[in-house]
Amino acid sequence: MGSASSMLTQYDIEEVQEHCNKLFSQQEIVSLYQRFCQLDRNAKGFISADEFLSVPEFAMNPLSQRLLKMVDGLNFKDFVAFLSTFSAKASLQQKIELIFKVYDSDCNGKVTFNDIIEVLKDLTGSFMSDKQREVYHLSQSVMEQVYWAET
């Protein structure tokens, strides 16, 4: 558990709350901080990829590598901001942004046909092969490339 130096002050909590647009209550931020300190073993101020992967439930998740890219090395404020997307109170816009980023693995602002195939490969492993292409011809007919306009 966290050592004595990892106490949050009221200012800290409010700052973090502002940063995540008040999607978490103060009690939730305190709990998240305890969790952050638990995962961050040598109190570096961020959680390394290795420490995330030491949670077996996370490591087993097929999309863990993609999420890891987004969450690796974040400090506590950004960690909370990242998790706030999963809150029930988060806007649909925010959620869709996250999903877009998960798909857009080469971070070029576009989700192409290949990006979608890649995600499907992650999710299904070796259990779906040529069928993948079949499925995508179906959905391909409905949309082409999707662009994300920077806000």
Add this chain to the structure above:
Amino acid sequence: MANAPDNKLTSSSSELDLDRPNLEDYLPSGSMQEPRGKLRLDCGLVDWWTVCRRDLLDISPTLTEAAGAIVDDSFTRCFKSNPPEPWNWNVYLFPLWCLGVVIRYGILFPTRVLVLTLGWIIFLSSFIPVHFLLKGNDKLRKKLERCLVELICSFFVASWTGVVKYHGPRPSRRPKQVFVANHTSMIDFIILEQMTAFAVIMQKHPGWVGLLQSTILESVGCIWFNRTEAKDREIVARKLRDHVQGADNNPLLIFPEGTCVNNHYTVMFKKGAFELGCTVCPIAIKYNKIFVDAFWNSKKQSFTMHLLQLMTSWAVVCDVWYLEPQTLKPGETPIEFAERVRDIISLRAGLKKVPWDGYLKYSRPSPKHREQKQQSFADSVLRRLEEK
């Protein structure tokens, strides 16, 4: 092999302590709902999203699971040692606490060290002659060594002011039986050993513990393994089988969890102990946290520090239950047998079961687990595809 529980979010909320906020409040399972009505955005992102959801690309449950694992997961909970609540926070409790510290460190601790030293002197002065002089008379030597090991363990327990309540019939020396127990700390072994001289299977430790292991514990017939060596498992399995067959070997004690857990949960039992073809006698151990937290977090403390912590607390209070011996039922696999015994032990000691392999503390999950998830996702996608 471990399967994540299907309904992870609801099961974790029922296990949460009252003062921890409900996981469901900030990660409800249905957090990525179908948008009500269409929001027009410039890039048509929402249309894409709606299409994707309908057309099999719904990754939101997987993402939510991953985020849920980041926020709280049942595996790390097994190894969390809760720091004791400070109760000395006001003017009149603080002097009382100081008095307690003075008594514990100034009076109890030196007395205990004295008792332990005395015990070692008596033990060594009897063990060494017995071990070397009675080399010829094996039966007598073993009997005496057994009594002496039980004696030194009693001294250890006395040195922490151990108050151990044993329930159930004492273990008997019979061939073809193994004892299994849940594991919280190495002191589990000492507490059980003071009642019956078990032969235990342990991880070989460095330092003075290793020295004790190779000299004294060798005489009771202990078996060593090395967690990090892959081939080791077969060698150990063979040693176990040989030991159990031997008629006058000490009864074998195994901790099937394979690692120390914090005495609130049990992790999955390794099947090694359950495929030896003999009766399994479960032992449940529960420590009373009010006096001291006996969980040995080997990553945070060395064993020496752990012992010192025990010796400077008021007492180590625990209950030991010797439970009814179990045998493999017809048609039951060793893994099912292991789970059944784990059920019995967890029920008796009031521990919650967790579907994780304790060795995940030291290594990453094998690709098998991810493949299971991938397969089920692929199956559901293919199924929906067929429905079209």
